[in-house]
Amino acid sequence: MKSLNRIFLLFVCFLSCTLVTEAQVGINILQPDTSAILHLESTDRGFLPPRMTTVQRDNIFSPKPGLTIFNTQDSTLQYYTGRCWLPTWQEDCDECLFDFSIGNQNGNIDRIMGNSDSTQLFINQSNGSNSIGVYVIANLPQGITVSIDSAVVTGTDTINLTVTADIFAPAGTYPIVIQAACDGTIKSQVYIVTIDPCIEIDLISPTVNYNLQVANGLPTSTPICVVLRVPPGLEMTNDTSGAPVYTTGGLHPQSRVGILNEGFLFARGGDGGVGAGLQGQVGNGGDGTNAMILTTHTHLVNTGRIYGGGGGGGSVGFLATIPIPQPIGNFNLGIGAGGGGGAQLGLGGNLGTGLGYYSAGADASSGILALPGNGGVLTTPISFAVTVAQFTITPAVFGGNGGPYGQPGQDGSLTFNLDVTISVPFIGTISIFNQDFPDPPLSVFPPGGLAGSAIKRNSNILIGPIDGNYQTTNIKGVVGN
Secondary structure, X not given: OHHHHHHHHHHHHHHHHHHHHHOOEEEOOOXXXXXXXXXXXXXXXXXXXXXXXXXXXXXOOOOOOOOEEEEOOOOEEEEEOOOOEEEOOOOOOOOOEEEEEEOOOEEEEXXXXXOEEEEEEEEEEEEOOOOEEEEEEOOOOOOEEEEEOOOEEOOEEEEEEEEEEOOOOOOEEEEEEEEEEEOOEEEEEEEEEEEOOOEEEEOOOOEEOEEHHHHHOOOOOOOOEEEEEEOOOOEEEOOOOOOOOEXXXXXXXXXXXXXXXXXXXXXXXXXXXXXXXXXOOOOOOOOOOOOEEOOOEEEEEEOOEEEOOOOOOOOEEEEEEEEEOOOOEEEEEEEEEOOOOOOOOOOOOOOOOOOOEEEOOOOOOOOOOOOOOOOOEEOXXXXXXXXXXXXXXXXXXXXXXXXXXXXXXXXXEEEEEEEEEEEEOOXXXXXXXXEEEOOOOOOOOOOOOOOOOOEEOOOOOEEOOOOEEEEOOOEEEEEEO
């Protein structure tokens, strides 16, 4: 009996060994596929591998390559490669993995309180050591720009995206696509910015003393955004009131103004001085007027002409009672010259009456090629008789020339010689008086007028020309405060 038991046990062991080396297991299937050691078949249930968190997975001692689990935190099937736990969708252990998100997805630029808006982009790299490139895709009109403060990220970082719209940019809503790319993976975010409209004004006819606020009935109590366009060739001037060619006027000080100037802003020149030497007539040349006066933040694009008025030239004069030896006695003499007018349309200094010998200054011309007027000139000897004496005045009298656009008027100068002769019988002609005047000579004469500014900022921000004294094709005169 014991022998039969031993034989039965040996047979069972043989069968067991055979099953271990050759058996296939089928669940819900009678004939498993010959290539499978385990073949599961079902139409209403699935295969459920071990489910665990990342921490639990990482606590598995010495995992074998191919060991498979379902990560409940990442909701993905993972297997161990021998170096890392690899999600089924990941290419390899070093593949670049990252999250890419955006803060605000919508922005607004009103161009009154500000001309830009921004958002933040967040990158969190969870795998791989390669850098993540960040770039912007946008089809934006002129005047709108977009920038990011970092184009390459490794690890975790926050990127600032800023959109800026100048005052001339067209209003509208614009999508901006931001993409992050690494190892063939591209992720995108969209930022949508809305640019509010400005009031737009187009000049169509020449103007005199143009006041932007008054001419268009613009509000003064609330900040606004205004764009003014001056077309090619349109002329803007001012009159003798001293008002500038252009001023922003009484807009709210927080308003923003943009000027696209292709026209001509010609400021009136100062008048030439008159009557130096006469009581109440100091003889200074008049100041040129200003082309533009700003009263708020302004952005200027100038391809036209902005010319400050030239200063008027200073006048010169001499008026005195000169004691001449007997038999003549005291002699009253007045001589002088007026200053020239500054460009444009400055009037030459013309005294009319008051000095016996006087040369008026010339008027300035107008327009883009305006010339200043020259000061009056007396250089031709003047001879005349008084009783028995012959008087000869030899003058070198020059009124100051007016200034060209954006330049001051000049000072004049005055000297003359007075020679008085008489004829004595049997002796001939003798000089009884010969002297140069003024005596002592003068070194300072009435000054010419100051030039008008091309653009007077009055401490307001000006985007465009920088402060300076210009003599260019487009600007003549000072830009500044």
